[in-house]
Amino acid sequence: MAKALLIYTRAALAEVAGCFAFWVWLRNGKSPVWVLPGIVSLVAFAWLLTLIDSDYAGRVYAAYGGIYVAASIAWLWFLEGARPDRWDIVGATVVFVGAAIILFGPRST
Template sequence: MTLPAYIGAALAEIAGCFAFWAWLRLDKPVWWLIPGVASLVLFAYLLTLVESAAAGRAYAAYGGIYIVASLGWLWTVEGIRPDRWDLAGALLCLAGAAVIIAGPRAA
């Protein structure tokens, strides 16, 4: 359940934040904030579904997924293709997220 929760949370967070970006930076109407706030609430809920004994660890590992999802948003929604440095950084972050979430823990 961890990976689907992280992917859903990332999409919800990016969409919610983009609604604010669109309102403030792209001159979209203020009502864009309504689905934006709902999306951010969904984001917070989805993070509670992650299998982790500690919230901070779940949030830290989520950071890697968020970075990859943000680059996907950059490409698919904003039409800007990530460059090799974006991809290299994303791979490093995913490796770090995997270590944080799946590393062996003392009982």
């Protein structure tokens, strides 16, 4: 479980960083050179999710959603300097609980 959480966390950071690189280029008018690390980061994100031990990709992606939202809120706060408001926190909590249900819910074989 700890290994999966580490992989999910790394994947989230890679995805947020990759998307942010495109954001900086397209929304903030920075150099197109920002796209290169963005592409590398997004490729790393996709590769990392393949390392999760699961029979179904969709379940991996659904469970990952909670980690992604938490990482995005952390990025907002720590890297962009915008403190999350109560709605950010409530929304992230709802998504995180949903991802935990998907990840830890009992399965019939």
